[in-house]
Amino acid sequence: GQNIDQPTEMTATEGAIVQINCTYQTSGFNGLFWYQQHAGEAPTFLSYNVLDGLEEKGRFSSFLSRSKGYSYLLLKELQMKDSASYLCAVVRGTGGFKTIFGAGTRLFVKA
Amino acid sequence: DGGITQSPKYLFRKEGQNVTLSCEQNLNHDAMYWYRQDPGQGLRLIYYSQIVNDFQKGDIAEGYSVSREKKESFPLTVTSAQKNPTAFYLCASSPPAGGFQPQHFGDGTRLSIL
Numbered sequence: 612g613q614n615i616d617q618p619t620e621m622t623a624t625e626g627a628i629v630q631i632n633c634t635y636q637t638s639g640f641n642g643l644f645w646y647q648q649h650a651g652e653a654p655t656f657l658s659y660n661v662l663d664g665l666e667e668k669g670r671f672s673s674f675l676s677r678s679k680g681y682s683y684l685l686l687k688e689l690q691m692k693d694s695a696s697y698l699c700a701v702v703r704g705t706g707g708f709k710t711i712f713g714a715g716t717r718l719f720v721k722a
Numbered sequence: 723d724g725g726i727t728q729s730p731k732y733l734f735r736k737e738g739q740n741v742t743l744s745c746e747q748n749l750n751h752d753a754m755y756w757y758r759q760d761p762g763q764g765l766r767l768i769y770y771s772q773i774v775n776d777f778q779k780g781d782i783a784e785g786y787s788v789s790r791e792k793k794e795s796f797p798l799t800v801t802s803a804q805k806n807p808t809a810f811y812l813c814a815s816s817p818p819a820g821g822f823q824p825q826h827f828g829d830g831t832r833l834s835i836l
Contacts, residue, residue: 661822710767
């Protein structure tokens with residue numbers, strides 16, 4: 612089967628670092644995206660991993676291990692505006708048209 | 723500014739009624755997608771289209787129909803055959819997928835049953 616698992620909710624403190632994990636089982640893996648989604652709004656792209664290793668973009672970093680079916684999103688210097696849902700999404704097959712989304716992790720940043 | 727426009731933002735449907743959700747993009751993207759989002763669940767793919775006049779079923783196409791007569795437009799019809807249509811519907815687009823480009827999303831349409 613095809614499945615993506617993420618924690619449902621996490622809470623962290625402003626200024627801290629938080630790591631959101633994602634594990635997946637899917638055939639035809641061709642890459643993994645992370646999106647941010649504020650309540651009632653559109654998801655927006657954060658990062659993309661296709662090879663093993665760490666991708667860094669400012670305060671956000673994402674890591675992938677294809678052999679372990681595992682990824683994480685690391686958020687540094689947390690700000691209140693980072694309170695949102697974070698969606699892990701796996702690209703299946705060639706062409707990248709079929710993407711499976713996880714249920715998302717709701718992150719609450721407290722002062 | 724380029725983007726994706728979904729309308730309406732909120733939509734109410736009576737039992738047995740078909741409704742059409744609009745999605746327009748001016749990003750010159752070839753591929754377009756429709757997803758459904760339910761509380762506590764990930765986005766689920768309803769239909770996608772790689773080019774004009776072509777579209778493919780996603781994972782939950784039953785009770786839905788689409789058309790792709792223009793590159794800019796990908797309307798979704800929720801038919802009376804869809805027994806549980808209450809959800810948040812998201813339209814997305816992406817450039818040709820050779821580079822596995824991220825998808826750009828509209829602001830969504832929230833559909834409810836009266």
